[in-house]
Amino acid sequence: MRRLIALAALPLLSAAPVRAPRIVSINPCIDAVLMHVADPSQIVGISHYSQDPRATSIPLAQAMQFTATSGTAEEVVALAPDVVMSGPHVAPATIAALKRMRIRLVQYPVPDSVTESEEQVRDIARIAGHAPRGQALARRIASAARPMTETQVPALIWQSGGLVPGAGTLPDELLSRAGFRNMSAVYGLKKWDVLPLEYLIARPPRVLLSVGAAEVGEDRLTAHPAVRRLAQRIAIAPYPSRLMNCGGPTIVAAMARLRRIRKGMGA
Template sequence: MIRSLLLLLAAPWVVSAAPRLPRIVSINPCVDAVLARVADPAQIVGISHYSQDVRATSVPLSWAGRFKATSGTAEEVVALRPDVVLAGAHVEPATIAALKRLKIRLVQYPVPASVAESVAQVGEIATATGHADRGNVLAARIAAAAAPSTARPVGALVWQGNGLVPGSGTLTDDLLKRAGFRNMSAAYGLKQWDVLPLEYLVADPPRVLLSTAPEGVQDDRMTGHPAVRRLAQHITVAAYPTRLMNCGGPTIIAAMARLRQVRAQVAS
């Protein structure tokens, strides 16, 4: 009887001793994508306005619509009274100064250049939310999705509407290799991020061209050009949505699924 009473008296103390989860504001859409999978909705008090833009989001709009969105200005962020602000590599100096003055923690994450770097970021973001265990689960899913292919590499190039090509040292380059492709960027003498003119592409096309133009779009200035459409008679031209290039983290799972699908198409 006495023991039961003591346990009841101790219970409120045990509950009050539980650490409070931090209030989080994210001003980066790629961070939002990780938060959607590791954080409690109640602790997210703000997300990036890009996550509510169908052209830029890396999360379902139905999820993004549940939260206050900001453009990352000091006034907007401070008004939400966060414990921690999670951001990308570039943050307005005024926002940094305001957060520092108010002693609000700011954590910035650079654009990951590999799956390994992205997995590490997932762990860091999950830890910042107080849910390191959920981060471990997500990291394991990403690592499994990005397991290297044993197939013979096939030459491929990711070509965006303005001719921009991701080269060596980018996350896209790492994903291509893991999916069984060889990034042909270097063969054209391109740098890490560089532009490949249409004429060079047509003169010496890769075995696989991954176009970021949506399937069926004919009015894009370069990826919708008739010369590119004619290439499909001789090489594999496949859609690779821009949204798969915007972020690492959980986006890697969808990106690898698409790349493996194209690789299987080439093999068949």
Template structure:
């Protein structure tokens, strides 16, 4: 053992140092949510300012407030001297140009429209930060949480305060199906993302209405409307927090738990 140690000291080239983890800046709150689960805090040098906004964040403020937040401008991002910048599909042209000029890698991720797509993004983000194994572990947790329920589907609709409804081809649509619901968006002739007027909802209500208004809210123009409150006497109206719709990734785990809870309280 002593001879082996002496040999290694005499020939340092035989021992490869662990690679330095990349300095990462995220300018997308959904990327932040994944980084919170897969990256080392020390390598995160910047996150999206949305992650420090209680109305928009998909991560605990106790985590996000530890980091420098930016709005994604070229000046802010470059000043942090990252090795890699992770972003969503929309990045300011000036930021893209600056990163290209300085040879700083930029990776953009589209909005995931299904659980498998979201899992692939988790793996890709984890690999980009040097933690592929953590990405695989998180993807496995997401897959387990999103296992399709073996129950008869019940008609449901996710209805936001402005009447906006997620339809076919959205991550929310995929989650509804996996939890044992049938997204009623198509029954109203709605597109992938579309607005459902209150009159249409009242005339043909779904069995379950998932409302993004906080429980007990009365002053929301749509979800707090008296007509919607009257509907609750005939259908199930259940709160579905907006934060569960903001992102995929690890948020899927909490979203599926909430959807299964609601589905379990409804008879087919």
């Protein structure tokens, strides 16, 4: 009995703390989420696109603090991650190498809605070991994207080459939440489709969001003489391409830009 009492009196050994996983991201949109939900020491690799001023969705100075890879098997495995996070498309050689090394690969589709993006944010944070941070970021996204009640203004997002996001895309939902009505359906366009210049001129929206013009002053489309003439009748607003490519925290910046444009349109 004395021996049992003595053993019971011994202090319990605390369990060793669980080490936060080392993460390599090979997708710039996931990079942007990790900057908010993971510790910097966990992020052992990011996509090289995040260090490209034309493609990054995070501040360039911040991105340059991390090792960047092009997503090849050799580069990723050399960083000895516990988990690799990517978009839907990964080179077969990289997938095979990760399987051989028993490194976990988590792939995320391109989000088509605010809700889907919030779910991805929470899942990325959970895997990183910081679920509360994911919940906080998801709430911030939901707050930024709350729908406006004003009358919707006809608008169109027009990318280089005439590519237009239609119904069922994240940009389409953001337009609606910011007080715009996406004109894509009026032209009979699909989810992602090309709108010829002639159709745009024949039936223009009230506001044209020109993707790419913000980076270079004007792009090929807005420089066209017909579009210059159209600008005398409608509003043409630059829309940074970085706001087109990702969900997650990019939604916050995208909604801020769209709301400013909508406010300038009046009632």
